Amino acid sequence: MLKIAVFGSAFNPPSLGHKSVIDSLSHFDQILLVPSLAHAWGKKMLPYEQRCRLVDALISDLGADKIQRSEIEEQLFVPGKHITTYAVLTALQDIYPQDELTFVMGPDNLLQFARFFRAKDILKQFNVMACPEKVPIRSTHIRQGLQQGKAIEALTTPSVAQLIHSLSLYH
Numbered sequence: 001m002l003k004i005a006v007f008g009s010a011f012n013p014p015s016l017g018h019k020s021v022i023d024s025l026s027h028f029d030q031i032l033l034v035p036s037l038a039h040a041w042g043k044k045m046l047p048y049e050q051r052c053r054l055v056d057a058l059i060s061d062l063g064a065d066k067i068q069r070s071e072i073e074e075q076l077f078v079p080g081k082h083i084t085t086y087a088v089l090t091a092l093q094d095i096y097p098q099d100e101l102t103f104v105m106g107p108d109n110l111l112q113f114a115r116f117f118r119a120k121d122i123l124k125q126f127n128v129m130a131c132p133e134k135v136p137i138r139s140t141h142i143r144q145g146l147q148q149g150k151a152i153e154a155l156t157t158p159s160v161a162q163l164i165h166s167l168s169l170y171h
Contacts, residue, residue: 002099003027005129006070006092008034008085009106012045013142013169014058014160017133021106022062024131028102030066032092033059037073038082046169048073053167054160061157084117089126102127146170 005028009018025031035055037048045051055069072091076083089103103126105113110130113119122128142155147170153161164170 002029004030005104006032007104010045011035011055012139013054015139016135016137020134021131032070034070057159057163061159086118104129107132143170
């Protein structure tokens with residue numbers, strides 16, 4: 001039985017805050033990063049494909065084989081409908097029936113967890129771990145820095161910063 005961490009986020013873009021959460025999950029056998037495709041609360045984000053490229057750049061910089069991007073939201077996507085955490089975890093449990101899934105959320109989602117669709121069922125059926133960022137750098141800081149013409153290299157990993165610049169994202 002594998003212990004699998006499921007870390008969902010907009011990753012809009014991946015930041016050193018995201019990295020600090022991932023770094024604290026090293027005791028898991030596998031870490032699945034799940035970029036949000038259709039955000040339940042209508043969050044404005046870059047197109048999914050671009051955010052997936054950014055997540056792949058983050059994973060490349062982290063250099064750990066046990067970290068991978070999950071495409072589960074692509075499989076669950078229905079145009080015009082949002083994808084819930086409960087649906088993601090249930091679908092992943094079908095893919096990994098013998099393994100133990102732990103839903104990992106950042107501090108922003110912990111405060112809103114009661115709003116999650118079927119929050120009580122998530123708590124009954126899965127492990128839930130609130131994992132504060134050890135580095136207080138958020139995606140918002142990167143987007144704001146770019147809009148103000150500031151350098152972002154100290155806010156994210158090298159490949160993510162390079163990809164943001166090469167694709168002229170968030171300008």
